[in-house]
Structure formats: structure tokens, C-alpha cells
Amino acid sequence: MTVETVQVPVYRPFAAQVSRLQRLSPSFLRVTFTGLDFDEFASNGLDQRIKVMLPLPGRGIDDCPSDPDWYGAWRALPADRRMPLRTYTVRGVRPDRREVDVDVVLHGATGPASAWAESAVVGDEVVLIGPNARFPGPTGGFEWHPPVDASCLLLAGDETAVPAICAIVESLPAGRRARVLLEVPEAGDALNIAAPDGVQVTWLPRSTGAGASAPRGSLLTAAVVEAAAELADVLAPSPGAALEDVDVDSGILWEVPAEATAPARSSGVYAWLAGEAGVVKGLRRHLVQELGIDRRSVAFMGYWREGRESD
Numbered sequence: 675m676t677v678e679t680v681q682v683p684v685y686r687p688f689a690a691q692v693s694r695l696q697r698l699s700p701s702f703l704r705v706t707f708t709g710l711d712f713d714e715f716a717s718n719g720l721d722q723r724i725k726v727m728l729p730l731p732g733r734g735i736d737d738c739p740s741d742p743d744w745y746g747a748w749r750a751l752p753a754d755r756r757m758p759l760r761t762y763t764v765r766g767v768r769p770d771r772r773e774v775d776v777d778v779v780l781h782g783a784t785g786p787a788s789a790w791a792e793s794a795v796v797g798d799e800v801v802l803i804g805p806n807a808r809f810p811g812p813t814g815g816f817e818w819h820p821p822v823d824a825s826c827l828l829l830a831g832d833e834t835a836v837p838a839i840c841a842i843v844e845s846l847p848a849g850r851r852a853r854v855l856l857e858v859p860e861a862g863d864a865l866n867i868a869a870p871d872g873v874q875v876t877w878l879p880r881s882t883g884a885g886a887s888a889p890r891g892s893l894l895t896a897a898v899v900e901a902a903a904e905l906a907d908v909l910a911p912s913p914g915a916a917l918e919d920v921d922v923d924s925g926i927l928w929e930v931p932a933e934a935t936a937p938a939r940s941s942g943v944y945a946w947l948a949g950e951a952g953v954v955k956g957l958r959r960h961l962v963q964e965l966g967i968d969r970r971s972v973a974f975m976g977y978w979r980e981g982r983e984s985d
């Protein structure tokens with residue numbers, strides 16, 4: 675007798691339709707997607723990442739691979755049949771209503787995802803590559819792993835990290851000490867976050883009105899440096915640590931402590947930083963090399979790179 679094993683992929687394609695569009699602020703559009711099998715979309719919350727496969731002109735979503743090895747099948751397609759693939763965060767999942775929310779930053783028609791969002795209408799079709807609730811194990815795909823005894827949390831990011839940080843903040847128990855620093859394009863992008871007691875949220879709008887704007891990353895960098903100085907008592911800094919360079923123009927800055935390697939007893943602070951890769955690289959240099967923070971307590975994530983397409 676032969677036993678056939680059916681391969682259940684950990685992430686899989688979900689055909690999706692736009693069911694609602696909500697402009698949250700000048701730069702954020704909440705897109706609610708629905709799909710027949712969204713009750714199988716795993717709900718991990720936090721900074722859960724997914725891929726959005728965008729329709730091709732004239733072909734829609736016809737070229738989405740149905741193979742369990744969807745990525746291999748996608749890569750094997752000729753370039754003109756390969757739907758653009760971009761990474762986003764799940765801002766909300768409601769399997770019972772077969773709904774998934776994604777908050778998209780509108781940065782102009784410079785990339786396929788932002789361009790798609792700028793003109794999206796209800797009924798538009800895309801494919802979400804998301805965690806599969808039928809997979810018999812943890813589906814992963816998120817990096818928020820604070821040690822339970824971290825005495826303080828530091829979350830910092832630009833607008834692309836706002837959806838993840840908002841979801842994380844909303845999950846924190848009351849009384850957890852946390853500093854949250856969010857750099858956004860303009861003052862109107864300061865969203866309402868249901869932050870529990872103990873969480874201090876600071877929005878850092880780059881635009882100061884009358885067309886003036888602070889350079890990207892400058893406000894976030896200054897705020898993180900200041901917060902790190904204030905937290906020096908719990909950070910236990912020891913400057914001068916060696917640091918390998920990461921070329922953010924040809925590679926990806928993704929340095930995250932796995933849950934299992936987080937220090938058994940935290941040094942005090944657990945930090946999570948995401949945004950434009952060059953900015954995150956500068957923060958990594960400051961925190962690791964200049965302050966000597968324990969790298970097992972900090973997640974550094976380049977979510978995108980200025981001047982470079984994500985793929």
C-alpha cells in the first residue's frame with residue numbers, strides 16, 4: 675500500500691477582491707480584501723508579513739501559480755507573465771468575515787503596488803500570499819519576539835512600519851513600558867492608536883507645512899538616539915562592538931533575533947526598528963557600534979530602499 679502525503683504549504687496564494695477602501699489619512703489607504711477561502715487565512719497578528727501579487731495589464735490575476743511551490747512557479751514564468759510581488763503587513767484579519775486589512779502607503783505612481791492602490795476600486799482583484807491556517811504548525815512570518823521580562827520596549831519606524839507597529843502596540847498589555855517613535859510624511863498621518871497605559875507614542879511628521887520637509891529619516895534617527903540616551907540605565911551600553919557592513923543597495927538589511935536566541939534574561943530593552951534600509955542601517959550603527967547594545971535584543975529591518983524597486 676502506498677501512502678500519499680499531501681503537501682500543505684505554510685504560505686499559499688489566496689485569490690482576493692477589494693471589498694472596502696478607507697482613506698485613513700493623506701498617506702495611508704486601508705484596503706480591505708475578501709476571498710472565498712479567507713477563513714483559512716491564519717491570523718498571527720503583530721508584524722505579520724504577506725505578499726501582494728498585483729494584476730498584469732490585460733491579464734489580471736490569470737498568471738498566478740496554483741502550484742504549492744508558488745514561488746518557484748512564479749519565478750519560472752517569463753518576465754512579462756510574472757505578476758509584480760510586493761511585501762505588506764496584515765493590519766487586521768477577520769477569518770469569520772473572510773476579511774483582511776492592509777494599510778498601504780501612497781507614495782505616488784512610482785511602483786506597481788502604490789500605483790495600483792492610487793486607483794484601486796471595490797471589486798479589483800489581486801492575490802495575497804498569506805499564512806495558511808491548514809498548515810499543521812506555526813506559520814511564522816513575523817519578527818516581534820520580545821523576551822517576557824524585557825523591562826522596556828522600543829519600537830521605531832517610518833510610514834511603511836506604521837501598520838506593524840500599530841498592530842504590535844494594540845497587542846501590548848496595560849502597564850508594559852514602551853517608547854514608540856513613528857516618522858510619517860505629514861501631521862495628518864498621525865493615526866489613532868489604541869495604546870495601553872505605559873506606552874508613549876510620538877509621531878514625527880517630516881512636513882512642517884508651507885512645502886518644507888525634513889530629510890527622510892532625520893527625525894526618526896534623532897528621536898531614537900535621544901530615546902536610547904534616556905534608556906541608558908536599562909540598555910547597559912558597552913561601546914565599540916564590531917559590526918559587519920551590510921550593502922543596502924545590493925542586499926537586504928534583515929537582522930532579527932530568533933525567539934530562541936533572545937537572552938534568557940533580557941538586558942532590559944527589546945527594540946524593533948523598521949523602515950527605509952539606509953536609515954535603519956544608520957540606527958544599527960549607532961545602537962550596536964556606538965552604544966554596544968546586545969544584538970540579540972534588537973530587530974533591524976530594511977522594509978524598502980530609496981531609489982530601488984522591491985522584488
Ligand SMILES: Cc1cc2nc3c(=O)[nH]c(=O)nc-3n(C[C@H](O)[C@H](O)[C@H](O)COP(=O)(O)OP(=O)(O)OC[C@H]3O[C@@H](n4cnc5c(N)ncnc54)[C@H](O)[C@@H]3O)c2cc1C
Binds near residue numbers: 776785788837977
Ligand atoms: C516585512 C515588510 C512589511 C511591509 N509592510 C508595509 C505596509 O504594511 N504598508 C506599506 O505601505 N509598505 C509596507 N512595506 C514596504 C513596501 O513593501 C515597499 O514600500 C514597496 O517598495 C512598495 O512597492 P511599490 O510597488 O509601491 O514600489 P517599488 O516598485 O518597490 O519601488 C518604486 C520606487 O518607489 C520607492 N518607494 C518604495 N516605497 C516607498 C515609500 N513608502 N515611500 C517613498 N518611496 C518609496 C522605491 O525606492 C523606488 O524608487 C513593507 C515591507 C516589508 C519588507
